[in-house]
Amino acid sequence: MSHHDLFSRPHRRLNQLTGEWVLVSPHRTQRPWLGQVETLPPTELPAYDPNCYLCPGNTRANGAQNPAYTTTFVFENDFAALLPDIPLDRVSIRAPGATDGEVGPALLHAEAERGICRVVCFSPRHDLTLAQMAQAEVRRVVEVWAEQYHELGAIDWVQSVLIFENRGAMMGASNPHPHGQIWANEQLPNEMRKELATQTAYWHEHNRCLLCDYLALELAAGERVVCANETWVALVPFWAVWPFETLVLPRSHAGAMTDLDEAGRDGLAAILRELTGRYDRLFNITFPYSMGFHQRPTDGLPHDGWHLHAHFYPPLLRSATVRKFMVGYEMLGQPQRDLTPEQAAARLRGGA
Ligand code: H2U
Numbered sequence: 304m305s306h307h308d309l310f311s312r313p314h315r316r317l318n319q320l321t322g323e324w325v326l327v328s329p330h331r332t333q334r335p336w337l338g339q340v341e342t343l344p345p346t347e348l349p350a351y352d353p354n355c356y357l358c359p360g361n362t363r364a365n366g367a368q369n370p371a372y373t374t375t376f377v378f379e380n381d382f383a384a385l386l387p388d389i390p391l392d393r394v395s396i397r398a399p400g401a402t403d404g405e406v407g408p409a410l411l412h413a414e415a416e417r418g419i420c421r422v423v424c425f426s427p428r429h430d431l432t433l434a435q436m437a438q439a440e441v442r443r444v445v446e447v448w449a450e451q452y453h454e455l456g457a458i459d460w461v462q463s464v465l466i467f468e469n470r471g472a473m474m475g476a477s478n479p480h481p482h483g484q485i486w487a488n489e490q491l492p493n494e495m496r497k498e499l500a501t502q503t504a505y506w507h508e509h510n511r512c513l514l515c516d517y518l519a520l521e522l523a524a525g526e527r528v529v530c531a532n533e534t535w536v537a538l539v540p541f542w543a544v545w546p547f548e549t550l551v552l553p554r555s556h557a558g559a560m561t562d563l564d565e566a567g568r569d570g571l572a573a574i575l576r577e578l579t580g581r582y583d584r585l586f587n588i589t590f591p592y593s594m595g596f597h598q599r600p601t602d603g604l605p606h607d608g609w610h611l612h613a614h615f616y617p618p619l620l621r622s623a624t625v626r627k628f629m630v631g632y633e634m635l636g637q638p639q640r641d642l643t644p645e646q647a648a649a650r651l652r653g654g655a
């Protein structure tokens with residue numbers, strides 16, 4: 304298949320980070336839409352909301368009171384999905400044997416999972432987003448994320464520190480106050496496990512970093528790059544599943560935020576502001592997404608092939624109110640997209 308055919312005919316692309324395929328159907332973008340249209344949340348927010356459980360000084364849902372914080376503020380999630388102090392139980396349940404007295408193979412497995420869940424209020428201001436916060440304020444968020452990765456990753460049983468943000472009601476965010484979450488847990492989550500396998504295999508096979516190589520290829524090609532600064536690049540990956548999905552990665556090899564120097568941390572804050580601003584301008588709304596960082600596992604092993612990166616997964620497809628649904632073929636087969644990653648990147652660059 305020639306390079307040109309990628310833009311016109313149905314094809315599949317391999318996600319090098321997960322080892323999974325995505326179908327691309329470029330001929331289908333003119334499809335009419337008569338389906339669900341999302342309602343938009345109100346856009347005018349107050350700088351302080353007396354009813355917000357994240358605003359400074361307010362009382363949270365469980366009765367705890369926030370301090371009168373003036374900069375990025377972290378607290379233990381009051382409704383944590385994971386708990387640090389639980390017994391280390393494990394069960395396996397065997398299938399019945401074919402005959403009396405015989406036992407079948409172990410079939411069902413479950414084990415206790417320890418974890419710590421925290422909430423990070425990016426700003427005391429209720430009405431701001433990462434795109435609207437000043438460079439120094441987002442830079443402070445980056446510093447707090449790095450501190451949290453370091454602190455939680457140093458706990459002996461913590462293997463994964465996942466830092467993420469759900470933004471917008473469409474992505475299940477509970478509150479417009481700018482905030483994210485951190486879940487640190489005992490076992491690598493599925494997505495981390497897949498990415499560890501692919502990055503480690505590439506490292507051993509080629510003696511090179513998968514994402515360093517991928518970034519060099521994308522910078523040379525240019526067509527999927529959205530924006531870049533001295534230390535970071537944001538691009539629509541070749542294998543993107545969500546219409547305006549992006550991958551954000553440092554130019555120099557780094558496994559975690561704690562590996563970044565001043566310039567690297569400044570660059571991360573700057574690219575987050577620029578990329579989220581571009582998202583907001585695409586459909587002229589506060590663009591919903593889930594985003595998060597994949598950082599080196601904290602199991603004490605070197606994982607030299609791991610390259611720090613963030614994924615942005617926004618649900619919107621063609622306007623502020625029409626989202627992409629992952630249903631039918633996607634749930635039962637594999638992800639599929641119509642808009643090509645190259646078209647999405649051009650739209651986010653502002654050229655189309
Ligand atoms: P999301 O908007 O991504 O759901 O994050 C908000 C988190 O804040 C959510 O995990 C927690 C919820 O458990 N939370 C508190 O810890 N205290 C509260 O008073 C309300 C919400």
Ligand code: ZN
Nearest residue numbers: 355358429480
């Ligand atoms: Zn608030």
